[in-house]
Structure formats: structure tokens, C-alpha cells
Amino acid sequence: MASNAGSSDVSKYETEEGLKEVAAFLRGRNGMPLRPAIEVDKRVEYFKGEKLVNFLVTNTKKGRPAIKTEEEAIRVCKALLRHEYFHRSEKVKGGGAGERHLEVSSNNQFDPAGYFTWIFLGSQRLSHLFTALIIIGFLLITCFPIWPRILKVWMWYLSVTLLVIMVTFLTIRCLLFFFAWIAGYEFWVLPRLFDETLAFAESFTPVWTFEKGSSGQGYYRVVAVGGVIAFVIWAYNQPTDFDTFISAQSDFMSDLYAGKLLSDVSEKSKQDIDKPKVQSLEDILKELDEEDEPSDEEQEAERRMEELLAGELDEDERYEEEEEEEEDEDGDKAAPEQEDKRPQGGGGEL
Template sequence: MAPAAKEFYEDQKNLNKLCNFLRSTDGPAVREAIMMDKRVYYIKGEKLVNFMVEPKKGTKWPKELPRFSSRPEAITVCKELCNIQYIHRSEKVAKGELEVARVRDFDESAYFTWIYEGDMTNKNLMTTALIIGFLCCTCFPIWPNFLKVFVWYMSVSLLIFIFFLVTLRAVVFLFVWIIGYEMWFLPNLFDESLGFCESFVPVISCEKTKDGQLMYRVGVFVAFSSFCYWAVTQPSEFDGFVKGQGDFIKDLYAGTLLSDISQKDKENIDKPKMPSLEDLLKKLDSEDEEEKELSEEEAAEALLNSLVEDSEDIDDEEE
């Protein structure tokens, strides 16, 4: 290793920078396994050295880190990573399961588990934000009224935006599909297998429709044209529909959709519905009264039956 590079990687801070790069998404591919009931990431020593000497195509090596010119240079750094316990040698005991090896020296043919987790600042900040967000959500009933109104307006605005976005995507797809192409705006927007940023890539996708869809496109065009003609020729109904939608949005923002509910119920809409002691006592009294009424009815019915039987006995004696 060149003297300048050797001195560079002798500093642990610089080694941390190298490990941050190796542990990032631009680093070498790693595998998952279980070791001591914990999920870990491991890599073969040969692949680690190969990546450090000759990174995969398209990898952007950090400018502040010197490149390795030979395999012995990379092996020297890997041995140092073992010495400071950033990685440790492991052995496979089963499929997807590792254990710590007794031999600690670096060897290209062995497997090595990452102990270095990288910069924990972002992870700690995200954990703190998650805890604060959870506490804020659970304490929503005691929020000030202006914050509740703000959250309500934000939620309604987001809901309306998503609705119009989905509708716009569908309408644009319909128009272009009738022409003979399939065009989607943000095609991966609802793909749950992708990350947040990847869901917005690409912005637009456009492909020619498959053969055999001409009759379907003509049928959809005729149906859509008929609907548009009906909407134009029925201005009073269509205007009423537009006005109704506008009133609905206004009521949604104003929170007056539940106008038939009392003000007390509106204020307590987020509170659990627990019966009071007075309600429970009234319920018990009503049940006792019902049982009493039933017992009286049963007694009257029994008396009536006995009278009927007595009258039948008298008739039999007279005969």
C-alpha cells in the first residue's frame, strides 16, 4: 500500500468512513442469517476483497477515500477490521444460521459477519421521531382545539388530493388508451414492494396497446361520448351535481356532515362510550319490571286455566 494510503487507513475515523461506504447500498452485496438469535449480515472474504480492489460497474467510490491498487492492500485493511472487531469470522452451522468461529484471522475463503452498524445518528433520530409521533397520536384528545382543526384540514386536503390524483390518472389513461397507447402518470405510485422515492420513478410510462383491443376501444369511446352528450344536454341536473359536490367539500372542511348529531355527541365523538352507574341501575330496574310483568301474566294464565278446568269438571258431573 502506498505510504499516504497506509497512513490514511491507520486512522480509525477514516476506517469508519470506509465501513460506512461498504455498509451502504453502494457497497458489496451481503446476505442475511441468524446468529445467537439475532439477524446479522455476512459476506465472504473473497467478495469483500474483490469489491475493494475492483468495485462493481456503476459504483461511485467516495472521492475522500483512496482506492486500493492490489489485493494485498485490501487484505491488510480487512485484517485491521478484524482486529478492531468491525467484522468477525463466522461458520455456517445450518441453512441461514451462523456461529462465531474460533479462528479470528482474515481469510478470503471464510465468511465474515458485520458488527459495525455504521453511523447511528439517522437511526436514532428516526427512532426518536417515531416515539414522539406515537405519543402525540395517543394524546390527541387533549390537543388544543386549533391543532385538531389543523390536523382535520390537512387530512381532508390530503384525501381530496389523492382522490383527484387517482381520477386524473384514470382519465388520462382512458383518453390515451382510446387512441391506441397505454400511458400512466406515476405508474409505480401504488406498488407496495418499492420504496418511497422509487414509487415516483418513472414519472410517465407510455407503451403501445396490445393487438385485438380495437373493438374495446371503440366501445369505450362510444360509451364515453354518449355520457358527455347526456351531461351537456342535461345542464340542470349536471349543475346540481356540481353544486352538490361543492357543498359536500365545504361541509367536509367545516365538519358539518354530522349536523343531525347533537353538539354533545360531536364533542364526545372520540371518547369511549361507557354506560354510567345510573344507566346500569335503570337497566336492572327495567329488567325486574319485565320479570314481574311476566310473572303476573303467568299467574293470570294459570288462574284462567284452572277456572276452565273447573268448569269442564262441573259439566261432566251434570251429565
């Protein structure tokens, strides 16, 4: 009698509605833990058959299906596989570090020793909510030029603050690794933060790692220590340059939060959005005056031409003066010669 009652209780989970209930529980917040992998160039979540069977039998979380024995759990698992809530997969050797690669198995029979990949994604309400938020955020960013100035300023402060926090964190992270590496160890805070193959939540695990460094890097460590010592000596002996650098960084941060780097040209465009885009008579006359005025290049060319002409005139004047001087000299030389050629008659007449 007890066996028949248990059988009738499990049979409801073999219907379409019952299977949806079981799958929703397994894929929900209280579901079984899963592992990420890559299958057919897509990120998927998989599990081992015996893990699913044990979870259905032993878990005590709220909303769990009323499954009490291993045989009942296997029946439900076979029904889930038959209705394509998940499919069987095989592990593939290779792949990048930390990545698991799977391929679809040709044997689609349930086996507690096999691996299975979820097809059913569970409730998509949260995913739809995030999609809607992304679309709304995109539209808001697109309309940024017509935002009120107060919102622009707050967005500027938020962006600058996040940027400063990120740069500060990365700087401290690199410095911690550098000094630990000099000591012969590798210390990383959030070591998988920039791993693009991982999901968002997995990028923040583990929080830190501390391992012994690779051998054969003693020479590089000595060079790094020498570089640190050289920098400290330079900063100590060049206080003016280093202080100028620190002061420049401080001024830059002050300008960031003072909003001096935030222009508000778009605010005027938003205020004038309803005005006709027709030039006034004053603007037209101003443009005509600007067109009539010679450009800087034209003024420079005209000035050079005047200088050249003035230089040529000076040369002509000098040439004429030289000719006049030569004529004067020739005249002075000709006068004595004429005096010598005059007849001398005083004694002959007597």
C-alpha cells in the same frame, strides 16, 4: 519505500476502528450506489465485488479512505468480509416482476465477480429519529380527544387537503392513462407508486413511463370510446341531474372546509374531566319520569287495543238494534192476526 508506505497506510484500515471508518463511509451519504433485493424474506442491499473495488480506488468524494491501488482495495474488502460487515450472496432465479432474490452463499470468500449483501447498517441516528417521531405521533393521535379545538380544526383542514390532493392526483392519473390507452399507448405517472415491495424512495421512480400498448385490445378500446360518447351525450341531455351532482360535490367540499362534519363532543368531555361522574337529583328524576312514560310501541299497542274494543262495542250495539227491529216487526205482524180471531156477533143476537 513507496510500497512500504502504502502498505502501512492501508494497514490502518484493516483494524477494527479503520474498518468501521471505511464501512461508515460506504454506507453514508457519499457511499457507493447499491441495489435492493430480497433475501430470506427480508429487504436487503447488495453490490458486486468489482464495483466496490473500483469505487474505493476511483472515488474522489469527501471523507474517502486513502486507498490508491486495486490490491489495497481488495485487502480492505477481504477484511470487511472477514469481520462480517457484509456476506457473499448468490442470485436466485424467479421472484416477482422487478424483484431480485438472493440467498446466502456457502462460499464466503471475496471475489470481484461475486455479489455481496450488507450486514452493517451504518449510522442509525436517522432511523432512531424516525422511530421517535413515529412514537410521538402515535401518542399525539391517541390523545386526539383532548386536543384543543383549534388543533383539531387545523388537523381537519390538513387531512382534508391531503385527501383532496390525493383523490385529484389519482383521478388525473387514471384519466391520462385511459385516453393514452384508447390511442394505443400506456402512459403512467409514477407507475410504481403502489408497489409495496419497493422502498419509499424507489416508489417515486421513474416519474412517468410511456410505452406502446398490448396488441389485441382494439375491441375494448372501441367499447371504451362508445362509453365516453354515451356519457357525454347523457351529460348534455340531462343538465339538471349533472348540475345537481356537481352542486352536491361543491356543497360537500364547502362543508368539509367549514368544519360542519367535525363534532366537538370530546371538547366538553375534556372540560368535564375533573368533575365527579355522579348523577344529580335532577337527572335521576328525569330518568324516572322517562321510565314512567310509555314508549311509542306501548302507546301504539294501547291505541290498537282501544280501536278493537271500540269496534266490538259497535258490533254489539248493532246486534242489539237488529234484535229490537226484529221484535218490532214480529209485533206488527202479530196484531192483525189477533184482530182476525175476534168473534163476529152482531146478526146472531137479533
